[in-house]
Amino acid sequence: MGVRTGQNERPFRHGRRARSALSPTTEGRPLKTDLFSAGISLGSNVGDRLSNLKAARDRLFTLHQGEPETFLVSPIYETAPVGCAPGTPAFLNAVVGMESSLDPLALLDATQTIERDLGRPDDRAKNAPRTIDVDLLYLGEAKFTNDRLEIPHPRLLLRRFVLMPLVDILENQVIPGLGISATEAMTKLDSDEPVPPRFLDSW
Template identity: 40%
Template sequence: MSICYIALGSNLDDPFAQANRAIAALTQLPHTQLVEVSPFYRSKPLGPQDQNDYLNAVIKLTTSLSPIELLDALQSIEKSQGRVRKDNRWGARTLDLDILLYDDLIINSERLTIPHYHMKNREFVLYPLFDIEPELVFPDNDKLSDLVAKCPKNDMKQWIA
């Protein structure tokens, strides 16, 4: 079984409910076990600021699905929860599920980049990841604790339901 970390984000159609439905769907994936879910955080959007704050979390899974099979499963969950892929990369969305890490694999393909690009600069990824895996070391030997120490929270707060 491989260890994977999934970023979860939502800022449309009741993000708290969207997140909980996504977590429930992840528990139903074949050959996959949900290990831990970080606390939920509220963060400002990366792109256009004329959208709602995001609910963000990180989920730890073990799976025997391949990275592409896992990506397909995550995109299926997104679609089932109303995700519409648009040209606007940082627009509002019902649900965003991204593979952050998959064991120590490094993948750079047209469909999938692991470790997830820019994750080391995003407070809404680093802090929830640190909550569940404070001793994590990235495939390039960067320590998560060092990255968190250098990353401002940018008004990110725990989500209050």
């Protein structure tokens, strides 16, 4: 199983997949039925990378509509830049699992608001260094494509820095919308990316 996080913070957890219907309330926060499992990738290679990831994680927790124990946080990995200019700083990457009743575009809007609030400009050049990436990987079994968003994420199964933390929170469970487990996807991965070391288990 995954590693419990947040030694002096919220008790973020690993290893349990989100459920689809929950009780009405928890800790004063409203819960809704018809919740969907959402996977969100976090990355940062500018400034205080760890603080950037923590800030994004905490903002996502405020959007989480499930029980606190179904908010899942992977370990952090330090990864070499992919498709970036020479000299680009290394990234810290992690994956968060949460539950949401939002539709795909509403959840995208929420993640982009987090990016802007944490200092990522709207006009950032592709593959330029950034304070934070907050990328929606999947939302339940939804298959959605328009000019702003495609889910499941079209490169989810091609990126080691996404799949490795995804294995930490899903293990042998099927990746929603893709019909393959995270573990099996890792065994089938054909990538030149170096295997990233774990940077931090508990954060």
